[in-house]
Amino acid sequence: MDVWTTAEVARLAGVSARTLRHYDAIGLLEPASHGHGGLRRYGRPELLRLQQILLLKRLGLRLDVVAEILQGDLDPVDALKRHAAEIDTERTRLDRLAATVEATIRQLEGGQPMAPETWFGGLDPATEAHYRDEARRRWGQAVVERAWETLQDLTPEERRAIPEAFNDINARLSALRQAGKAADDPDVQEVVVDHYRLIAKHWGDQPTAEAYRGLGALYTDEPRFKDTYEQVGDGFAAYMRAAMDAYAEASL
Amino acid sequence: MDVWTTAEVARLAGVSARTLRHYDAIGLLEPASHGHGGLRRYGRPELLRLQQILLLKRLGLRLDVVAEILQGDLDPVDALKRHAAEIDTERTRLDRLAATVEATIRQLEGGQPMAPETWFGGLDPATEAHYRDEARRRWGQAVVERAWETLQDLTPEERRAIPEAFNDINARLSALRQAGKAADDPDVQEVVVDHYRLIAKHWGDQPTAEAYRGLGALYTDEPRFKDTYEQVGDGFAAYMRAAMDAYAEASL
DNA sequence: GTATTGGCTGACGTAGCGTCAGCCGCAAGG
DNA sequence: CCTTGCGGCTGACGCTACGTCAGCCAATAC
Numbered sequence: 001m002d003v004w005t006t007a008e009v010a011r012l013a014g015v016s017a018r019t020l021r022h023y024d025a026i027g028l029l030e031p032a033s034h035g036h037g038g039l040r041r042y043g044r045p046e047l048l049r050l051q052q053i054l055l056l057k058r059l060g061l062r063l064d065v066v067a068e069i070l071q072g073d074l075d076p077v078d079a080l081k082r083h084a085a086e087i088d089t090e091r092t093r094l095d096r097l098a099a100t101v102e103a104t105i106r107q108l109e110g111g112q113p114m115a116p117e118t119w120f121g122g123l124d125p126a127t128e129a130h131y132r133d134e135a136r137r138r139w140g141q142a143v144v145e146r147a148w149e150t151l152q153d154l155t156p157e158e159r160r161a162i163p164e165a166f167n168d169i170n171a172r173l174s175a176l177r178q179a180g181k182a183a184d185d186p187d188v189q190e191v192v193v194d195h196y197r198l199i200a201k202h203w204g205d206q207p208t209a210e211a212y213r214g215l216g217a218l219y220t221d222e223p224r225f226k227d228t229y230e231q232v233g234d235g236f237a238a239y240m241r242a243a244m245d246a247y248a249e250a251s252l
Numbered sequence: 253m254d255v256w257t258t259a260e261v262a263r264l265a266g267v268s269a270r271t272l273r274h275y276d277a278i279g280l281l282e283p284a285s286h287g288h289g290g291l292r293r294y295g296r297p298e299l300l301r302l303q304q305i306l307l308l309k310r311l312g313l314r315l316d317v318v319a320e321i322l323q324g325d326l327d328p329v330d331a332l333k334r335h336a337a338e339i340d341t342e343r344t345r346l347d348r349l350a351a352t353v354e355a356t357i358r359q360l361e362g363g364q365p366m367a368p369e370t371w372f373g374g375l376d377p378a379t380e381a382h383y384r385d386e387a388r389r390r391w392g393q394a395v396v397e398r399a400w401e402t403l404q405d406l407t408p409e410e411r412r413a414i415p416e417a418f419n420d421i422n423a424r425l426s427a428l429r430q431a432g433k434a435a436d437d438p439d440v441q442e443v444v445v446d447h448y449r450l451i452a453k454h455w456g457d458q459p460t461a462e463a464y465r466g467l468g469a470l471y472t473d474e475p476r477f478k479d480t481y482e483q484v485g486d487g488f489a490a491y492m493r494a495a496m497d498a499y500a501e502a503s504l
Numbered sequence: 505g506t507a508t509t510g511g512c513t514g515a516c517g518t519a520g521c522g523t524c525a526g527c528c529g530c531a532a533g534g
Numbered sequence: 535c536c537t538t539g540c541g542g543c544t545g546a547c548g549c550t551a552c553g554t555c556a557g558c559c560a561a562t563a564c
Binding site (some may be wrong): 081 | 311322332335350361
């Protein structure tokens, strides 16, 4: 009994007959013979190869990669290392996605409608001018001018991309906050670095420690900003500010 | 200017024209008019709808779900909560997958060939009998008999599934060990619970504390087992045993 | 007159099979 | 002898969210 039919191999290996035909079709696992009315006949070597295939597939490798490995064209260790890196990237992505989704849920449950415009824009010019005057008096011209003016001449596409970037950062911070992390926790500070870079990118230069702290103050004290940040969660504005202060003190 | 063409909307929203045509094709976002040679014309309401679509899509929701939400047939919060649960499941899966892949890499780098048979089977009957006699003398009949005999009358499909289950557990434990977790760490013990259940399933009943400790001893002292476990990493057998001992003491 | 720009409608490709549909051969039961 | 049933075979569509041609049309700029 050194030869098996499709259904037998399927039962032995725990896969479907369709899968075996598929593997035949893509040349990944060809039966020992195709004789007698196209009947597939598998021998012991094919069974062994199938074991390898299933093992590699279980690790999440794509079938074409599996084929290259089994063909000897690709080093399994190299392939697996690359694959591990991809898995890691995907894990990071999912972590952030989870934070964003949860932040959105909290926002919706708090009665806030979902709109990207939440973060910027949408204010009428008169109101905006009022806030700018007010804020300029309290935190100095440089910070406020930049925080607002850089946002003026953006393409609409950028107007969409920027809130998303801020949303991501807020979601990540909010998740850490919910996990009980302090504002000066390294994990939190890691996110603050991203926030600092984002601000720097839009300001066109690196904010000084004072300017960055000023921005943090803006977040907690300026109603327009504060309301926005409090949407993320009660007390989030203060948490954000504390994290920014910690960063300014430690790294700027 | 309250009406835009495909390319304009594409630029404004930061998506491709093809995407807009696709959304039209699947009825997710239909232009305000299709007049003049099939030219698509989008108005302000369509732009707003597109914003919502992109927001929800960015959260990882599928387009048909997005459509249901926008159509009012699905509560956004419900949908997002289910989605969050799915993300979480996927994260867990990726965590374990990463552990398995890394364990496999270490195994391959240690010069071990990859084969599911590593864990069980493949011994010739004479050698196996010798080990069984030897082991029986040292750890008592009950443990050894069961550990081996239960493995005798398995279907080949089960022979493949069982090593995979053990591999998963070993990979997860190995990852925790590399992360510096102690054998009695709750995270580690969580995996041990799975191990205990797996053993219980194959033995047909719940091992006593003594039997489970005996199995741990088997892992460190019996060459056949020990070699296998050391493949996972230097000193892994001892770590495994310590974790099993901790579980037996605390929970059995 | 022509080159460019922008838009349109198909239609294929993607990963890994699940799921019919339709046809063939072999063996047992009536 | 005919029917039924089992197993196997070959297409071919379906799924996700578009990317990427191919081929054709219309308005505009030179």
